[in-house]
Amino acid sequence: MPRRSIHEVLILRVVSKGIFPFVLLFALYVQFHGDFGPGGGFQAGVIFAAGWVLYGLVFGLTELQKALPPRWVEIGTALGVLLYGGIGVWSMFAHGAFLDYNVLDHHSTVHGQHRGVFWVELGVGITVASVMIGIFYGFAGRRRVR
């Protein structure tokens, strides 16, 4: 039997195409439900990246980079850290200490805390997802060197 490339296996293509949106949806659930259930930005970022890596494994790196250009991944890597630090600076502008979420809402410290945790976790999620996809790009984009 001739050896087929992974990109030609029909079952893999169909199944992974079906799973892919749900993996991303689950990542979003883990991201935004992290206050109430297990998970948070880090786990969500990894699951999000895993969804794209699955897509890249089955459909090829070229297809993946068409959908998610490396430039975006690079930007996302920095964007998450900037978002996290930006929340800290925002709380300083609101006359609080760096990353003091209590001052982020004028009416209630609880809402301020929720707001801070939400954005900070989103920053972590964006950075982790971009980093994982970026490292995958790094490995998959190389050729074998002898």
Next chain:
Amino acid sequence: MVPIELVLFAFLIATAAIIAMVRDLLSAAMLFGIFSLLSAGMMLLMDAVDVSFTEAAVGAGISTVLILGALSLTDYAEKRSTQHRISGKLVVLATGGLLIYGTLDMPTYGDPAAPIHNHVAPEFVAGSRNKLEIPNIVTSVLASYRSFDTFGETTVVFTAALGAMLLLGGGLPRRAQSGTPDDAPDERGES
């Protein structure tokens, strides 16, 4: 009935032993994934759901793919070493023995009088419910009480990725050079 912890531990040790012995690196990579999944099960039994989640996603998921990606660039078989140094085994045994000796001083698992449960933890547990109103204490500690640490960790992840992307080229597309193995450094240095 055998407790599930014992079964998981037995499988963990067996997997670790096989990883150490196996010469085929592809099998080793797969076994690493199984090892991570088993550790995730252990964490779950200890009620550390968040850690278990991370272990399953990172250890069994992403890192297996990354190891496979690295393997596709090298050989699948481990080089057989010609010399068996006794000193290496001694160092491993001594380190393992010291680690086990160190655990003898630790409080028993789940002991409410353990120092870790009596320092700042009660305040965090109470504050997470009353001041923050975030049911998942792990999230409130990570993102609010210890937000400086998490900021540092995010920066570490960012820095690590920066290094990896600079070394590996960040997966920038390079088509149209069919056949020629490019051992030249990356042309695009802007990443």
